[in-house]
Amino acid sequence: MFRTPVFAACALLLAAAPAATLAQPKTDEAREKARINALRAQVRSYRCVTKGGRKYYGSTIPPQCTGELVEALSAQGMMLFRIEPPLTPEQRAARESEAKKAAEAEAARREAAKAAEVQARRDRALLQTYSDEDDIERVRQRALASNREAAAQVEARIAQLRQRQDKLAQEAAKYKDASETPHKFQQDVKAVAYDLSLQEQLLDSRRNEAAEINARYDEEKRKYRELTGRK
Numbered sequence: 647m648f649r650t651p652v653f654a655a656c657a658l659l660l661a662a663a664p665a666a667t668l669a670q671p672k673t674d675e676a677r678e679k680a681r682i683n684a685l686r687a688q689v690r691s692y693r694c695v696t697k698g699g700r701k702y703y704g705s706t707i708p709p710q711c712t713g714e715l716v717e718a719l720s721a722q723g724m725m726l727f728r729i730e731p732p733l734t735p736e737q738r739a740a741r742e743s744e745a746k747k748a749a750e751a752e753a754a755r756r757e758a759a760k761a762a763e764v765q766a767r768r769d770r771a772l773l774q775t776y777s778d779e780d781d782i783e784r785v786r787q788r789a790l791a792s793n794r795e796a797a798a799q800v801e802a803r804i805a806q807l808r809q810r811q812d813k814l815a816q817e818a819a820k821y822k823d824a825s826e827t828p829h830k831f832q833q834d835v836k837a838v839a840y841d842l843s844l845q846e847q848l849l850d851s852r853r854n855e856a857a858e859i860n861a862r863y864d865e866e867k868r869k870y871r872e873l874t875g876r877k
């Protein structure tokens with residue numbers, strides 16, 4: 647289970663190091679490696695106490711210490727560091743689960759902080775944009791006027807297309823059989839119908855946009871009142 651004291655000590659120290667330490671600049675990593683090497687150089691023996699209470703010592707990790715907590719000792723018998731035993735499958739699963747939960751919690755915290763920062767920027771922009779609620783209403787009315795103008799243009803186009811459809815219908819009545827209608831005439835009928843369908847969809851979009859404009863400025867007015875402490 648333990649290959650060598652060196653590898654075991656490295657594994658222990660690296661596993662115990664916090665994530666922030668591992669992410670430090672190379673100069674800090676070099677410093678940490680030097681510290682580990684200094685500890686390794688002082689090791690003169692290893693000791694463990696089995697579950698049965700028996701102690702084992704050795705210049706290398708005794709075979710009897712497999713699966714036990716091992717202490718690395720200096721020449722004076724002072725403990726330099728501990729080498730944890732390998733995790734059981736259950737312990738490994740529990741640790742991975744805890745790490746996953748911690749990572750998810752950290753991700754959620756960062757997302758919340760990011761959302762709060764975005765909202766703070768929006769709030770500052772809102773206060774910088776409007777001097778009072780009347781400003782919000784003026785901007786709303788300009789947006790609605792622009793929307794009405796665009797909708798009126800679409801309605802005018804729809805009226806033209808419907809007039810064109812009526813004329814085409816009158817022309818179509820001149821033909822006794824639909825098969826006698828010229829190809830270009832048929833294409834015109836289809837083109838007008840297609841364009842009319844697009845314009846009607848666009849008009850619906852303009853009408854929906856008006857509702858969205860009102861909803862947006864209602865929310866801006868509500869938020870403005872909240873930020874300025876007004877009811």
